[in-house]
Amino acid sequence: MAVNKPTGDNARKGAVKKRSQTKTTLGVASAFTKRAKTSGEFMGVKKPAKGKKAAKKFKGVRLEKTATKKKKAKKR
Numbered sequence: 001m002a003v004n005k006p007t008g009d010n011a012r013k014g015a016v017k018k019r020s021q022t023k024t025t026l027g028v029a030s031a032f033t034k035r036a037k038t039s040g041e042f043m044g045v046k047k048p049a050k051g052k053k054a055a056k057k058f059k060g061v062r063l064e065k066t067a068t069k070k071k072k073a074k075k076r
Contacts, residue, residue, distance in 0.1 A: 015060050019043070022064045031055045035064070 018037040023030055032046045032055050048055040057063075
């Protein structure tokens with residue numbers, strides 16, 4: 001049986017638009033920083049819980065691609 005979606009339940013469907021997140025370091029701990037796609041402005045930081053070394057990700061926000069180091073071609 002088909003079910004109509006509830007209205008007014010404040011539940012997000014799908015990914016957050018125009019946002020991305022990247023993994024950063026705060027001292028020795030790692031954190032996630034949320035960034036606006038259009039302006040590049042940093043919007044928020046999710047810090048690790050007390051006694052933890054790693055933070056949890058923002059829900060529904062896509063991860064930025066990390067830059068990879070290209071191997072230099074050897075000349076023959």
